[in-house]
Amino acid sequence: MAKRIRYEDRNHEPIMPPLIRVKTFREYAFGYSVSLALDEAQRCLFCKDADQRCIKGCPIGVDVPGFIKKILEGDLLGAYKKILEADPFPSICGRVCPQDRQCEGSCILYYDTVKGKRNKGLPVNIGALEKFVGDFARISGVEVDEKSVKPTGYRVAVVGAGPAGLACAYHLAKLGHEVHIFEALPKAGGVMTYGIPHARLPRDVIEWEVKKVKNLGVKFFFGHVVGRTVKLSELLEKYHAVFLAVGAGRGRLGIKGDHLKGAYSAIEVLTRVSLMKSDLFPQSGTPLNLGKKAVIVGGGFTAVDCAITTLRLGIETHVVYRRTRETSSARQEEWDHIMEEGARVHWLTQPLEIIGNKEGKVIGLRCIKMVLSKQEEGGRPKPIPVEGSEHTIECDSVILAIGQKANPVAYEDLPGLELWEDGTVKVDENLRTSIRGLFAGGDVVNGGDTVVRALAEGKRAGQSIHKFLTEEVKL
Numbered sequence: 001m002a003k004r005i006r007y008e009d010r011n012h013e014p015i016m017p018p019l020i021r022v023k024t025f026r027e028y029a030f031g032y033s034v035s036l037a038l039d040e041a042q043r044c045l046f047c048k049d050a051d052q053r054c055i056k057g058c059p060i061g062v063d064v065p066g067f068i069k070k071i072l073e074g075d076l077l078g079a080y081k082k083i084l085e086a087d088p089f090p091s092i093c094g095r096v097c098p099q100d101r102q103c104e105g106s107c108i109l110y111y112d113t114v115k116g117k118r119n120k121g122l123p124v125n126i127g128a129l130e131k132f133v134g135d136f137a138r139i140s141g142v143e144v145d146e147k148s149v150k151p152t153g154y155r156v157a158v159v160g161a162g163p164a165g166l167a168c169a170y171h172l173a174k175l176g177h178e179v180h181i182f183e184a185l186p187k188a189g190g191v192m193t194y195g196i197p198h199a200r201l202p203r204d205v206i207e208w209e210v211k212k213v214k215n216l217g218v219k220f221f222f223g224h225v226v227g228r229t230v231k232l233s234e235l236l237e238k239y240h241a242v243f244l245a246v247g248a249g250r251g252r253l254g255i256k257g258d259h260l261k262g263a264y265s266a267i268e269v270l271t272r273v274s275l276m277k278s279d280l281f282p283q284s285g286t287p288l289n290l291g292k293k294a295v296i297v298g299g300g301f302t303a304v305d306c307a308i309t310t311l312r313l314g315i316e317t318h319v320v321y322r323r324t325r326e327t328s329s330a331r332q333e334e335w336d337h338i339m340e341e342g343a344r345v346h347w348l349t350q351p352l353e354i355i356g357n358k359e360g361k362v363i364g365l366r367c368i369k370m371v372l373s374k375q376e377e378g379g380r381p382k383p384i385p386v387e388g389s390e391h392t393i394e395c396d397s398v399i400l401a402i403g404q405k406a407n408p409v410a411y412e413d414l415p416g417l418e419l420w421e422d423g424t425v426k427v428d429e430n431l432r433t434s435i436r437g438l439f440a441g442g443d444v445v446n447g448g449d450t451v452v453r454a455l456a457e458g459k460r461a462g463q464s465i466h467k468f469l470t471e472e473v474k475l
């Protein structure tokens with residue numbers, strides 16, 4: 001195998017030009033061609049201690065050099081199977097993982113995690129290669145996840161069909177357990193379906209990955225709000241174990257003036273567009289009145305996704321974020337994308353108050369400029385206000401993308417369930433809660449993180465539940 005060491009010539013995925021992509025919700029990143037994938041795969045140095053570098057950087061432990069090697073050997077099915085050993089959903093992770101902070105952030109070309117020093121190159125584009133392999137399987141209709149083991153007789157209920165619930169169900173079904181997923185919404189996928197815009201993660205990609213779970217015999221019960229249509233305590237009686245994976249889908253408000261007409265939580269806006277088709281109003285039934293100019297507050301995935309959405313709805317889009325781009329949690333290239341599409345980002349700007357008119361309608365957002373201080377806040381420099389820099393950005397709507405919190409509807413009938421002060425569920429290292437037979441994982445435990453972390457916790461919960469069933473539950 002020819003080994004070339006090239007640092008700066010990372011192959012970027014071809015993407016639609018900004019003026020075209022801003023007019024459509026179609027996916028704007030086209031993915032690698034075979035030749036681009038082969039060229040990029042050759043940049044991998046196949047580090048002997050990759051388990052301390054890219055593999056360790058991946059929360060679900062994908063054997064990165066292993067699958068890249070298969071690409072170079074022309075064995076795409078082998079590459080796909082290699083990824084599936086750790087991660088059930090390569091087409092999703094290749095698209096949405098913040099690889100710059102995970103596998104790619106630990107690539108030796110970029111940062112030597114063993115020596116702890118920054119190198120001079122750009123990392124291997126692991127995300128694009130994973131997407132390439134996942135899409136090869138999807139487009140060619142490869143199905144490798146067959147249920148081959150005998151049914152065990154154990155029955156497990158999973159609450160929530162987001163990445164954590166799906167991954168748990170996938171692993172349990174492969175071990176021969178009967179799994180039923182109860183989901184409040186009419187579709188599976190959780191935030192991947194109702195939050196992340198189609199332009200970043202098309203629905204047919206999610207449907208393909210969910211089909212793998214269905215093919216293993218997992219049954220889905222949609223429109224079941226656990227805590228309302230069925231109680232968690234009833235599920236605990238009817239099933240041998242229950243996995244709680246209801247995410248953290250309640251949008252945070254909490255800025256003065258957030259009651260005004262035209263102030264929204266990000267989740268409301270994204271759900272209305274992604275799930276309820278308000279972008280097609282009046283042909284479709286759900287209206288969304290954001291006016292001509294919207295200001296989005298926040299600096300994470302959610303803020304960027306709101307900007308992608310409002311730009312495509314033809315709305316003048318501003319984003320205010322109290323820190324800098326480098327200290328934000330969104331993917332760096334996505335900031336580039338929304339700015340190319342016309343979003344104006346106000347870095348180091350803290351919102352103070354949403355301003356309304358006499359009719360109670362939003363007319364602006366009062367803000368203050370910030371500066372980064374030497375003090376630390378959560379491992380990052382703390383922003384402090386610049387005196388006398390208050391100013392108002394006029395707008396018709398304000399969208400708050402300042403985090404989500406757990407929605408306790410599913411578990412409020414279980415007084416014995418131990419929670420943290422912020423409402424997230426307490427678990428031990430095996431993801432067991434304080435109630436026997438009830439396990440939990442994903443955002444409802446970690447308070448909001450990434451798709452791949454939810455997948456990893458779902459998988460870990462599947463392993464713990466299997467151990468619990470086979471060692472502690474008699475049939």
Ligand SMILES: Cc1cc2nc3c(=O)[nH]c(=O)nc-3n(C[C@H](O)[C@H](O)[C@H](O)COP(=O)(O)OP(=O)(O)OC[C@H]3O[C@@H](n4cnc5c(N)ncnc54)[C@H](O)[C@@H]3O)c2cc1C
Pocket residue numbers: 096097098159160161162163164165182183184185188189190191192195196224225226227245246247248249270301302305404407409410441442443444448449450451452454
């Ligand atoms: C807008 C947005 C964009 C994001 N973008 C990215 C990204 O690009 N990359 C990334 O890695 N991460 C991203 N994240 C974070 C990531 O999506 C989450 O960390 C991940 O989806 C959490 O998975 P989960 O399965 O724990 O919860 P969720 O995905 O929230 O799924 C929970 C499921 O439970 C269901 N549910 C809730 N309550 C009940 C109930 N009572 N009864 C039955 N069902 C119920 C919900 O309807 C939902 O389907 C983003 C988050 C948001 C909000």
